[in-house]
Amino acid sequence: MVLSAINIVWMRRDLRLHDHAALYHALQAQGSVQPVFIFDTEILAHFPHRNDRRLSFIVSALCDIDRELQKRGGRLLVLHGNAKEIIPTLAQALGVGNIYAAEDYEPEAMKRDAAVAAQLEGTAKITFVKDQVIFSPKEILLESGAAYKVFTPYSNNWRSRITPLSSMPYEYNDKGRYAAFDGVMQRIQACGLQYIDLSAGPEAALEAVEYDYNKDTLWPTQGAVARLQEFISEKSKNYEFSRDAMAVHGTSRLSPYLRFGLVSVRECVHRAMEAGAIKWLTELIWREFYAMTLFHVPESAHVEWNPKYRGRLDWSHNEGHLAAWQQGKTGYPVVDAAMRQLLTEGWMHNRARMIVASFLTKHLRISWTKGEEHFAQYLMDYDMASNVGGWQWAASTGTDAQPYFRVFNPSLQSEKFDPKGEYIRRYVPELQRAPADTLHAPWKHPLLMNYYPPIVDHATARDQALAMFKKLA
Numbered sequence: 001m002v003l004s005a006i007n008i009v010w011m012r013r014d015l016r017l018h019d020h021a022a023l024y025h026a027l028q029a030q031g032s033v034q035p036v037f038i039f040d041t042e043i044l045a046h047f048p049h050r051n052d053r054r055l056s057f058i059v060s061a062l063c064d065i066d067r068e069l070q071k072r073g074g075r076l077l078v079l080h081g082n083a084k085e086i087i088p089t090l091a092q093a094l095g096v097g098n099i100y101a102a103e104d105y106e107p108e109a110m111k112r113d114a115a116v117a118a119q120l121e122g123t124a125k126i127t128f129v130k131d132q133v134i135f136s137p138k139e140i141l142l143e144s145g146a147a148y149k150v151f152t153p154y155s156n157n158w159r160s161r162i163t164p165l166s167s168m169p170y171e172y173n174d175k176g177r178y179a180a181f182d183g184v185m186q187r188i189q190a191c192g193l194q195y196i197d198l199s200a201g202p203e204a205a206l207e208a209v210e211y212d213y214n215k216d217t218l219w220p221t222q223g224a225v226a227r228l229q230e231f232i233s234e235k236s237k238n239y240e241f242s243r244d245a246m247a248v249h250g251t252s253r254l255s256p257y258l259r260f261g262l263v264s265v266r267e268c269v270h271r272a273m274e275a276g277a278i279k280w281l282t283e284l285i286w287r288e289f290y291a292m293t294l295f296h297v298p299e300s301a302h303v304e305w306n307p308k309y310r311g312r313l314d315w316s317h318n319e320g321h322l323a324a325w326q327q328g329k330t331g332y333p334v335v336d337a338a339m340r341q342l343l344t345e346g347w348m349h350n351r352a353r354m355i356v357a358s359f360l361t362k363h364l365r366i367s368w369t370k371g372e373e374h375f376a377q378y379l380m381d382y383d384m385a386s387n388v389g390g391w392q393w394a395a396s397t398g399t400d401a402q403p404y405f406r407v408f409n410p411s412l413q414s415e416k417f418d419p420k421g422e423y424i425r426r427y428v429p430e431l432q433r434a435p436a437d438t439l440h441a442p443w444k445h446p447l448l449m450n451y452y453p454p455i456v457d458h459a460t461a462r463d464q465a466l467a468m469f470k471k472l473a
């Protein structure tokens with residue numbers, strides 16, 4: 001079968017069909033469009049659990065896209081293997097001249113994209129377009145051209161540069177512009193690429209890449225845009241006041257959708273500006289600040305961003321403490337609730353993330369890298385830049401981090417941000433019936449003596465943390 005000129009749209013962190021930068025650019029070119037997603041074996045190697053809920057989320061989003069594409073005359077092509085080999089093989093098999101993909105700023109992703117571009121040289125052109133941020137890490141810099149180290153001036157510069165146009169969602173008419181899928185499939189079968197058939201359903205699709213599918217009612221893939229609209233119209237006004245209350249859904253809970261691109265950052269920013277949701281906009285700017293930081297200091301994914309501390313902090317290697325923290329058995333109910341929320345929901349409230357990160361790095365003096373790795377295994381919204389940024393902020397080793405002498409007192413934090421203990425009770429069934437005033441420090445109450453005893457004493461742990469940092473002051 002003769003195929004007319006095809007342009008590939010390689011979907012990665014942009015799992016949607018609306019306001020899609022790569023799709024928009026592919027539609028500007030002549031010829032038809034074939035959207036492609038690859039279950040990349042190099043990425044899957046970082047997903048050791050067969051029932052990883054992120055893979056269920058991804059495959060469910062791919063099925064949604066495929067169904068929608070069928071209405072528009074196309075199909076989604078899903079392949080399994082090493083993306084660095086697949087893209088050049090695919091381009092050759094389909095006789096493709098142009099490939100479009102969104103820019104990715106994570107260190108490994110940039111290496112992959114550079115390798116793909118090099119392999120394609122002379123046969124096809126790959127164009128990377130900005131999609132997951134409003135301003136790329138190269139766009140908001142100090143006058144000297146160096147990266148910002150402090151958030152507020154970065155944020156001021158960001159805000160001064162934003163115009164209605166820079167957050168304007170992409171619009172296009174893609175009906176009838178997709179490649180004839182039968183012809184595409186003939187070529188795929190002939191060249192031996194491993195194709196995943198979405199028509200057989202999400203279970204079979206994940207089974208083919210050796211993972212288990214679990215339908216997730218907590219994080220449905222449909223209705224992401226409606227979630228954004230609902231947050232903007234109903235919650236954004238109160239966000240400044242309710243964002244720290246751990247028991248209520250006062251934040252947008254859009255992070256998994258932003259992470260995998262089921263909503264675009266342009267529509268988030270656009271709506272935030274329309275609604276005057278200034279505080280919420282600031283959080284979206286933090287996301288770009290951390291992307292910029294990791295881009296300019298890629299080694300900060302693994303070592304302390306602050307050269308003063310790099311590789312020099314005397315971290316503890318207490319495996320028992322680490323396990324108690326990971327399982328939510330530290331004896332500090334707010335820490336335990338948060339860690340169990342992570343295990344059961346694949347998500348954690350931002351205030352809780354700050355509390356548990358402070359606890360691991362300051363109370364237990366265990367390196368932030370251990371916490372970063374644990375979050376990377378379980379967070380639905382895991383994003384290397386934001387996670388490393390958040391961890392290094394809490395550990396006082398990062399850019400614009402909190403000062404080392406700020407050590408959260410977990411009991412005071414839960415008294416303040418979960419006064420009635422609703423958050424604690426939701427995730428710690430052992431404390432289900434405990435009176436609210438006993439929940440923040442159960443070891444003081446004879447009624448609750450059966451609860452896990454605190455693995456460290458707050459005051460002693462605080463002194464030890466300060467001593468660890470002071471040595472390098």
Ligand SMILES: Cc1cc2nc3c(=O)[nH]c(=O)nc-3n(C[C@H](O)[C@H](O)[C@H](O)COP(=O)(O)OP(=O)(O)OC[C@H]3O[C@@H](n4cnc5c(N)ncnc54)[C@H](O)[C@@H]3O)c2cc1C
Binds near residue numbers: 357375
């Ligand atoms: C130790 C630690 C680890 C973290 N790891 C991640 C991570 O892996 N992925 C992730 O998306 N966020 C991470 N965060 C930031 C923040 O906790 C989450 O983005 C937020 O809790 C997501 O909930 P939400 O969508 O309701 O956020 P909202 O409050 O509604 O904010 C809207 C969006 O802004 C972005 N955002 C909000 N706060 C931050 C922040 N502090 N830094 C960067 N972006 C932010 C997110 O994309 C979020 O969805 C981490 C924070 C800490 C302290």
